[in-house]
Every structure is written in structure tokens, then in C-alpha cells.
Amino acid sequence: MTASVTLSPYQTSVADYWNAEANPVNLRLGEVDNIFHHHYGIGPVDHAALAGPEETREERLIRELHRLEGDQAQFLLDHLGDIGPADRLLDSGSGRGGSSILANARFGCQVDGISISQKQVDFANGQAADRGVDSKVRFHLKNMLRSGFPDGTFKAIWNNESTMYVDLSVLFAEYARMLQIGGRYVCITGCYNDVYGLPSRAVSQINAHYICDIHPRSTYFAQLAANRLVPTTVVDLTAATIPYWELRATSAVATGIEEVFLEAYKGGSFQYLMIVADRV
Numbered sequence: 397m398t399a400s401v402t403l404s405p406y407q408t409s410v411a412d413y414w415n416a417e418a419n420p421v422n423l424r425l426g427e428v429d430n431i432f433h434h435h436y437g438i439g440p441v442d443h444a445a446l447a448g449p450e451e452t453r454e455e456r457l458i459r460e461l462h463r464l465e466g467d468q469a470q471f472l473l474d475h476l477g478d479i480g481p482a483d484r485l486l487d488s489g490s491g492r493g494g495s496s497i498l499a500n501a502r503f504g505c506q507v508d509g510i511s512i513s514q515k516q517v518d519f520a521n522g523q524a525a526d527r528g529v530d531s532k533v534r535f536h537l538k539n540m541l542r543s544g545f546p547d548g549t550f551k552a553i554w555n556n557e558s559t560m561y562v563d564l565s566v567l568f569a570e571y572a573r574m575l576q577i578g579g580r581y582v583c584i585t586g587c588y589n590d591v592y593g594l595p596s597r598a599v600s601q602i603n604a605h606y607i608c609d610i611h612p613r614s615t616y617f618a619q620l621a622a623n624r625l626v627p628t629t630v631v632d633l634t635a636a637t638i639p640y641w642e643l644r645a646t647s648a649v650a651t652g653i654e655e656v657f658l659e660a661y662k663g664g665s666f667q668y669l670m671i672v673a674d675r676v
């Protein structure tokens with residue numbers, strides 16, 4: 397099944413990674429309210445919400461990390477523009493489907509999520525069915541570089557932490573094709589900082605950890621410009637994500653990559669950005 401959507405041995409290795417993934421940091425947080433994210437959080441930590449007896453500290457910490465991840469997803473959705481129930485959205489690299497379900501709950505519209513992991517697609521379709529939204533929220537085993545949706549299908553497309561697996565020149569050409577004129581593209585991504593130079597050791601460690609290829613900030617803007625996607629808003633979320641990582645580093649669900657992210661962000665080699673662009 398996987399071989400039919402992956403376009404290279406590299407992509408097959410990424411699909412294998414996500415098919416095997418079952419990190420408690422993703423599953424236990426998702427179980428808080430059955431919205432499953434595979435992305436990071438933003439915003440200040442609510443220390444009052446963490447206060448309480450030591451025996452139940454971990455439970456409160458999980459809820460707080462999940463709240464920060466939910467806020468990140470809502471911040472992305474805030475920037476999709478004027479979306480109505482008749483519009484259609486694409487969640488590109490949709491993971492276990494949390495952002496798609498939140499988008500449908502907010503806008504009432506059809507949302508297609510795509511992932512190269514069959515396991516994630518099955519899981520996310522199960523979530524949509526459990527919530528009774530499966531007639532509007534559908535997940536597909538598809539490659540974001542060649543998903544086969546017709547031209548001009550979508551009012552908005554987003555990537556939530558999934559652009560570091562693909563060549564942006566191919567990706568943005570595909571989005572320019574699938575977006576309606578005047579449609580919107582939003583991504584939240586980690587990128588390496590051109591001002592630092594080339595990827596730092598910490599950035600290279602993140603690449604090795606996730607089998608990805610973090611792009612420089614400059615490549616996003618060069619490839620958007622080359623593909624009729626004109627930026628309207630750019631927000632540097634680096635400072636806003638650091639509290640999430642500091643909190644996660646103290647949790648039992650820490651995966652070991654937390655200190656590397658903190659070194660990369662604090663050392664200035666890595667940035668967490670939201671980029672919003674209009675299809676013209």
C-alpha cells in the first residue's frame with residue numbers, strides 16, 4: 397500500500413517511521429480530549445494549572461502540553477481567511493488528524509487530510525467517524541507532492557509541521573495548481589536561520605532524529621514567490637514555543653530531543669515560523 401504513494405526510497409522511510417510511531421508524547425496528550433496532534437505548542441505556560449499534589453503532577457502537565465499544542469493549531473486556523481461551510485480545505489501531512497477535526501468544528505466545511513502513513517490515515521478516519529463528522533472530514537493515503545486533486549479544488553491549504561519532508565519547489569507548484577485564485581496557504585514550520593549560516597549541529601540532530609530535511613528560511617520565500625504564492629503575514633513563533641519545550645523537558649513523556657530543540661532555538665540557528673500566503 398505504502399509503495400503506491402511514495403515517490404522515492406526516502407519517502408518510504410518516512411512512511412515507515414510514521415507507520416511505526418506510537419510515542420506517548422503524542423498518544424497520551426491526544427487522549428485528553430481525543431484530538432491528536434503531531435506538532436508542538438505555543439504560548440505561555442499556565443503555572444496555576446500545574447499546581448497541585450505531586451502524585452497527579454504528570455497528569456496536569458500532559459493536559460497543559462496538550463492545551464499549548466491545541467493553541468498552536470487554533471492559531472494556524474485563525475489565519476486561513478474567510479472560510480464558509482461550502483469551502484473545501486486541505487490539511488497536507490495531516491498526521492492523526494487533530495487539526496482537520498478542529499477546522500471542521502470551526503468552519504463546518506469539508507476537510508481533506510492527506511498523509512503517506514496508512515496507519516495515520518486509518519486512525520484519523522476512525523476519529524472522524526467517532527465524532528460523526530466523517531461525511532465532511534476524510535483522510536486519504538496520498539502524497540502531498542502528487543495528490544491527484546483537481547485544479548482549483550481548495551479555498552485553503554495548510555501544512556502543520558510537515559514541509560520538512562519534501563522539496564518546496566515541487567510542493568508549492570502543486571499548491572498553486574490546487575488552490576483557487578485568491579485562496580490561502582498557511583504553514584507552521586521549523587526552519588534554519590540563514591543568518592546563522594548553514595544548519596547547526598542541533599538542527600542536524602533534529603533532521604537525523606525525525607528523518608527530515610529542515611529548509612532554510614530563505615527557501616520558503618523564494619519558492620512561494622516562484623509559485624504565485626504571495627506572503628501576507630509572517631510570525632516568528634520561536635519565543636512563543638520555548639516555554640512548551642521547557643515544560644515538556646520536565647515531563648515523563650519527554651522523548652530526549654527536547655534539549656536539542658532548546659539549544660537550536662536559543663542559539664539562534666533554528667526558528668519556528670508561521671507563514672501565510674495568498675494564491676494570486
Ligand SMILES: C[S@@+](CC[C@H](N)C(=O)[O-])C[C@H]1O[C@@H](n2cnc3c(N)ncnc32)[C@H](O)[C@@H]1O
Nearest residue numbers: 433434435489490491511512539540556558561
Ligand atoms: C510532524 S507530522 C505533522 C502531522 C500534523 N500536521 C499535525 O499537526 O499533527 C508530519 C506528517 O507529514 C506526513 N508526510 C510526510 N511526508 C509526506 C508526503 N510526502 N505526503 C504526505 N504526507 C507526508 C507524515 O505522514 C506525517 O503525517
